[in-house]
Amino acid sequence: MSMYPSHFAEPVIQKDSQAASRNELAHIPIKAATNDSSDSIFFGVLQNKLVKYITKKGNRSLANELLTETFEIIKRTQIERYNLSKSDREKIIIDAEKLLINAIENSRPLLQLSAIKRGGVKYQVPIPLTEKKSYFLAMKWLLDAAREKDRKVKLPEKLAWEILDAACGQGRVIKKKDDLHRQCESNRAYAHYRWS
């Protein structure tokens, strides 16, 4: 729930794109920029979101450090793979942020099951998800998978593997998404309970 009325525009954080939108936004009230956004090279919207999800007990600097370490590990593995492979080097992505985005996009669910009571019986009804919720679920699943680990393995390491797996379209998170979709598919007969 935003504190701003709906006609307020989102702030433009990137300095370069500010000039482009100056004319459009000249007479529109703009929301204040959040204090965690910046125009630095270290900032990414999705990355920022993920840091917030990693954070426990408000220890954000630790979360940031963990994500940075995750990126480092991803980069190291990818560069190693790059150096090992003789052919199709072009296909290997080294940019950790891109891999993260791919992983999240790959593990985003489209539908969700929710219990609806009709005639005294609860039905698992597939309902579509909003974009925001689907991003949230994707990141949550990634993190849940990463946190389900041996005590000796560190979070960045496991998270890096999960991200790499998900970016390839494999792994537990993708499987979880597929399972959910499959269930939704099998419960399609109940779909009309959403509105009747």
Place this chain on the structure above:
Amino acid sequence: MKMFRKQFVHLSRVSTHLQRNAIAPCIASPAAEMSTNVAPAAADTSSAATNEFRTGVTNPGEHSELHVAKFYTIPVEEKKQIFSGGGLPKQYEQQIKTFTEACLMVRSPALELLQYIKNADLTNPAVRYVLYGDNGVGKTLTMAHVLHYGALNEFLLVHVPWAPNWMKRPKEAANSASQEGFIDLPFDAAAWLVHFKTQNAKLLGKLQLKTSKEYVWSKRESTPAGAPLMELVEHGIARIKYASETTAALLAELKQLASARQCKIMVAIDGFNAFFHPITRIFSDNKQRVTPERITLTQPFLDITNYDWTNGVCVLSVDKIAMTEGYMASYMPRYLLGKDGFEHLDPFVPVHVGNYTDKEFLSYINYYLDRHWISRAQPGFEEQLKFMSNMNPYTLMQLVRGL
């Protein structure tokens, strides 16, 4: 050993992971297109800029002002010979592994030092060079550069990768048998002997150095006079109990041999000020902290950094991190060495290692781009990195991790 095992475990983990993913054609296709955007750019910068930030001269003796801010590659065997027992920072070692090449940047402090060493008259007493500078500024890597020079120019290397390890986290501490009230670090001494052996095995074989007197370790064990030096080292490694004494004997022998012009010696001790720290973390029998001079390893290394021998060079570094809390106010040599340390070393040549210059900084950025370590090269990112790291090498390394 433990460390090696750890690394090995890590390696195996990575390799299993690689196998797992090898089945799927790497990444989703739109992303693959994106990745090609960076690759050609990097490729043509590397082709055009090979001369810009790399140099083919791999012999540190031939480096000159021309090669400042350029990278040279240490050949794999030489790296293995010199640095397998330590000598490069852990994170740099990791970077070398990732980049599959051991590159060092030619920087002016190292060049200055090499210049001094080349011009020095070895018949004069050993000159002590002291590297000093703030945290993460490249003292150890400067030393590594000089060590490489020494290894190529037939210096026997007496290299202590990080002296504070002995005072701060020794593997084992035992009461010395030969000196009353002193403490032996048998495992650390043996580890150092192994390090010495790997660094100098080739040269020792060539020089055929002999011991000058007989060393009696116990009733049954002794090393006769005229035995090859290698035998002494082997003895220390095999009989860990006598490793500290062997180290002392070895260093004394080396000093004599060098003064007799049978060999040249390069002493390189990182974190030298640890020898003059007021206390260590080792406890004696009466549960009190021991001062560094009560460790049997200290005296030989102090002797070999003294001025009373010839045919040698001492490259020492003083580091804030070698001290403990309360003694870390400044990085200046006099402060870190303290009164005793200063008197021990004086007159020494202080060599300041500073942050990157603009040229070095850009060269490093180019190198990172070339190795694909920076994959998000947005316009103006150099400026931001420069501002945030203050051109401090270590800070830059840390910042670039997540890019």
Place this chain on the structure above:
Amino acid sequence: MATNLTRLLESSIRSTNAAAVQSSMRLFSNQQQQHQPEDDDEEFRVLNLRTIRQQARRREFKKEAVQPPRTKRMAVDQDWSAVWSGPRSFHPASVPLPLRQGYTERGAAAPSKYANAELMKIPNFLHLTPPAIRQQCEAIKKFCTPWPKGLETEAKWKRTFPLEVVTSDYCHSLPTIRNPEARRVKITLKLSDLQFDAHAKDKFLRLVGERFDRETGLLTFVTDRCPTRKQNYDYALYLLTACYHESFVTEPWEASKSEADMEQYLFERNQAKRSAEAILNWNASREEKVSPPSGYAESVEQLINEGENEYNIAKYKEEVLKLLKIAI
């Protein structure tokens, strides 16, 4: 039905009772009315137990008429110092100024000077007007002697009279005129005004200890151990003199001063010199001994005495390179 009946019955009984009471009441009142006219005819003598004293009539104080403030009668050219000759608290009628002082609500004028505690609380300097001061100066002028020649500026008289004596007098309204603090004497002196040799200076500084301020170079003695000021002053001067002369005495035990007791690092006395000499005379025969260059000695002393900084260490490096003959 039965219940209704009983209720009816009850109500009828209650109404008959009420009527009976009413009739009796009326009777009683009638009787009273009959008695009243008898009382009026004959005046009832009242027994007055308390005799009413003749009340003394309160004397009325005659309030004198408030005089108009004195300021109204003041001449424009009056002698103000006669009106307000000494320090005293504010009096509105004596000060011919339209003063206002005090806090009010926003927009209102500040309270006037009459009955204004704010003006009375603060100390005033109405007795120290320039004419009053001039007048008093004129009066005491005849006691003054001319300022000595040659001591016109502070620099000049400081040279002749380096010693500064500070005492305090206290004045308060008590039966006693003594204040224990008045005996305290403080003398200050610049150390540069005293003449020393190196040994004496070192010893003097050790003797005076924290009485010397390194930053300002001022020496301060404070004495308060004697009961009177005169004695304390004498004692302070005695202390200064004694310390000064004592510092020139060399005791036999001073020869055993070790390096740690030194106040300054001196190259000559230290390991640095021995090392440098040993390096310079490496392999040299006994006759041709070279002593380390003075530039090197200076740089070492500077490095240690002044503390480390980039400049000092660069100089040290330069000198060491020269000393060890390392070509740059």
